[in-house]
Amino acid sequence: MEEKYPVLEKAKPFYYEGSDIGVLVVHGFTGTTQSMHGLGKRFADAGYTVCGPRLKGHGTHQEDMEQSTYKEWIQSAEEGYQWLKERCEQIFVAGLSMGGTLTLHLASVHKDIKGIMPINAAIDIPSMKEGEQLKDVRFLDAIGSDIKAQGVVELAYEKxxxxxxxxxxxxxxxxxxxxxxxxxxxxxxVSTIDHVVPPENSQYIYEKLASNDKQLVELKNSYHVATLDHDKEFIADKCIEFIKRLC
Structure with a gap:
């Protein structure tokens, strides 16, 4: 699928060269790398090599997204993983919302991934199922910017x-x-209040993971886009502690 529209400046992929520990940071559905750049920068400041891929059809125009498929979103994340694989001995993956879905997918495929950090990951959204029932409707209202912090806006599609x-x-x-x-x-x-992805998603993931080493961390002061919300530094701190413990 060829995209027809230019990539928005704050939606471009980002890369930081660092140590032989790599971290892939993946944005969500209708969102952009803007939502993950702060977390990615914290990883880079900690010395890690970081890749923040732009998912196909995102960060341009909703007409481009309309033409993209979930397999192309997987491919975008896969390319980021391979970029890190060429440079790093150990790879971690962090993802927000559908980025969390992609995080889980990659971990199920690549058994060498050292650890994962899904943030309000999506595996079952009842309201999305309702969207499939609509006939003769091309676009729905936006789902972006579910943020508790005042004045913070997620760069995401308007439709x-x-x-x-x-x-x-x-x-x-x-x-x-x-x-x-x-x-x-x-x-x-998991944000205790999330208006996009029901918190039960993260509880399910926690319970079903075969990992012996797993932890569920509640975010009490953030909504869905937690990486741009009040708990963003807390998330970064916990992630870096997690990586250091495993490396």
Whole structure:
């Protein structure tokens, strides 16, 4: 799928060269790398090599997203993983929302991933299933910027393509089935109030993961886009502690 629109400046992929420990940071559905750049910079400041890929169809225009598929989103994340693989001995993955879904997918496929840090990961969103029932509707209202902190805005699409809802629903279904095959250590973040992804998603992930080393961490002062919210520094601190413990 060729994208028709230019990539927005704050939506471009980002890379930081560092140690032989790599961290892939993955943004969410209709979102951009802007939501993950702060966390990625904290990883870079800690000395790690960091890759923040832009998912296909994101960060341009919702018409581009409408033409993209979940397999292309997987491919975008996979390319980021391979970029790190060429440079690093150990790789960790952190992802927000559908970025968390992609984090789980990668961990189920690549057993060498050292640890994962899903943040409000999505594997079952009832409201998305309702979106599939709509006929003759092309776009729905935006789902971005679910943020508790005043004045903070997520760079995300103003509309959600209905076609993309079919794609994410299929991807979540497949990933939910794969969760029990994941063995690597996991640090799972969940906002106690989330208006996009029900917190029960993270509880399910925590319970079904085959990992012996897993922890569920509640975020009491952030909504869905926690990486831009009040708990963003807390998330970064906990992630860096997690990586240091395992390395």
């Amino acid at each position: 959600t393509p209905v076609k993309s809802i079919f794609e994410i629903n299929q991807f979540m279904k497949e990933t939910k089935e794969a969760v029990s095959s994941i063995l690597c250590p996991a640090l799972i973040f």
